[in-house]
Amino acid sequence: MHSGRIAVVVALLSVAVPAAALEPNQSAPKKLVSLGDSITRAFDATLPADNLSQSWSNGTHGFFERLFGLPDVKSHNQRITANFGGSGRRNVVVAVNGAKVRNLEGQAARAAGEGFTYATVLIGGNDVCRDTIAELPTDYDFTVDAAIGLVELFDNLPDGSTVQVAAIPDVKRLYEIGIDKTALGIIDCQQLWRFTAMGFPCGSMLSPDNTEADREYVRQRNIQYNNILQFLTAIGTRKYTNLFISWTDETFTYPFTADDVSNIDCYHPSSRGQRAIARETWNDGPFKDAQKGS
């Protein structure tokens, strides 16, 4: 009799899922996969190159991050463990540096059939950032590539899974922050961009030869690509009633400051920027009621 009660208590204690955070039939987001580009890989966030532990989506703050004294970005991965428990967790990144929206299908294929219950998608920055303005994809090309990629993802997730699609950040805002950093003498961003040797050629926005009108045009393309992604996400929400699909534009609208942008390359989010993206997208996302670890 006592052992039966103990078993019940143990069972109750082991269920750490806050019921309010999940919709009926929605799976706990314990199996996380992130799709996207260098922003999700936290390129140059703190140290040169990928800083996966600082990723807004997959970031960790475990034994070695503490041992080395690195910042804690309070990523979606960390919030999932805090709110839904650590058992049965997976934390997978399929995001690729330099990936464009046409690469989304390949990333989705890599995530297929693995039972992921939560996917984050942040891609398109490399479609805005091309060598030249002439290379920016047309609406048609962007729509087709994004639709193929999203369908590949949605088709292959199990029922009850959650997907959050995030807007492409405001690349012109990042450019303006770089100009500010240069003016302050922190780093000569314009000199850095001139050589675009950091693995993210972005002449379409960062080239010193561009006029302000050029940059405003690129920003309008940035906005239009986000409109397309939002539209496709809305269609997915209607068509895939077995999934929980949502859109957030916080990654575009968040007012990034100089502190939020890498001092190494003047473009990617810093650890502070990654933390801001994690916080804003989580709080605008499907699990916003689950606030442990925030």
Next chain:
Amino acid sequence: MTGVGARGSMRGGRARVVVAATAVAALVVAVVLLLRGAPARNGVATEGLHPAGPTEGAERPPAPEEPSDAARAGTREPVTGADRPAPPDARDALGAIDPALAWRAQVGRAVERIARERLGRSLAPADEARLLDALKSVGPAARGLDREELDPDDPASIARVREQTATLVEADRVSRDLLGVGVAELLRLLDPSAIEDRGGATG
């Protein structure tokens, strides 16, 4: 069922509870011992022992200038059992250990493992010292940048940001020179299970 049988069953039930409680207590002690003893084995033995997931909730290690009990745990004699605590003189000795030395010992063991994996050999003592010096600077610089509210009107604030950035880039360069990987990649190699990386830099 007779009265004797019922009482026997109740006794049996109590016995099962006692046994279960004892087993739970033993399990807790075992987990605590594993966690406390893990760093002492090779400095990276916490892999797979994180109680709340791959990386979250792990025992808090000592940051370079932020020592904790874990730092001392990483260099002490192995704990032999919860019912056999270290004698008072040993605890006094533990308290006297320099946290900075404890940090160097712990990171040194971790770096040693990666050097052997990547280079097939240990680093020369001078190189290891150079690398540890560089790695020790990472935490304060990274956290400094993370916390700094840049004041555009304060030259000291701007200078700090510049200096901390240069420190991180230099530490990364030293790590690449000596181990062939940057510091962020070094961290990933130390705990590859924390994030399954199926992306990569190409494509």
